[in-house]
Amino acid sequence: MGKLLTIEDDLLLRETLTEILEVYGHEVIQAGDGEEGVEMFSKTSPDLVICDINMPKMDGFEVLAKLKTLVDASEFPPFIFLTAKTEQKYIKHGLDLGAADFVSKPYSAPELLKLIDRWLKK
Numbered sequence: 453m454g455k456l457l458t459i460e461d462d463l464l465l466r467e468t469l470t471e472i473l474e475v476y477g478h479e480v481i482q483a484g485d486g487e488e489g490v491e492m493f494s495k496t497s498p499d500l501v502i503c504d505i506n507m508p509k510m511d512g513f514e515v516l517a518k519l520k521t522l523v524d525a526s527e528f529p530p531f532i533f534l535t536a537k538t539e540q541k542y543i544k545h546g547l548d549l550g551a552a553d554f555v556s557k558p559y560s561a562p563e564l565l566k567l568i569d570r571w572l573k574k
Contacts, residue, residue, distance in 0.1 A: 453477035454499035454572045459489035459515060460534070461507040465557075469502070469534070472561050478568070486510025490518050498529055500571055505535040505542065516549045530571035534559060 456478050460466040463484070470480045481496050483489035487509045493501065501519070505512035516531055530552035535542075538556040546554060552571055555564055 453479070454568070455479045455481065455496065456568070457481045457483065457489065457492055457496065457498035457501045459483045459486060459492075459501065459503040459507070459512070461485050461504060465504075472565070473568075476565055486512065486515040486518075489515050490522075493519050494522060500529050500568060501531045502534050502568075503531065505533055505537045505546075513545060513549060516546070516551060520550055530574070532567065532571065534564070 453476065456473055458466055458469055458480060460469065461484055466482055466484065470482055473480045481492050481498060483492045486507050489503065503512045503515055512533055512535065520528060531550065532553045532555060533546050533551055534555045534557065536557045538554065543554050553567060555567065
């Protein structure tokens with residue numbers, strides 16, 4: 453399984469997501485906001501990043517843009533937005549920045565796990 457970085461400011465959502473991912477064998481590193489997420493990314497080199505968009509200090513788009521400057525494009529892990537912002541303009545903007553995928557809240561745990569497995573295999 454993979455080492456996953458979750459960046460989510462809502463503590464309950466972050467802990468629930470972590471529990472789900474750990475039950476399925478993933479190692480999970482948690483960050484409570486974008487700034488902490490950037491710091492944890494630099495320290496841990498995750499295999500995949502799951503990130504909210506609406507967060508204090510640094511939104512998910514800013515996080516993705518910042519992370520892309522920290523490693524070579526060939527080494528950049530899949531980045532998945534897990535968000536309530538599913539309007540087409542947000543999806544397009546995220547994909548233009550280099551996001552691998554979008555998952556809308558509320559999410560289906562089996563579908564999210566299937567998506568994560570697919571991206572980890574690429």
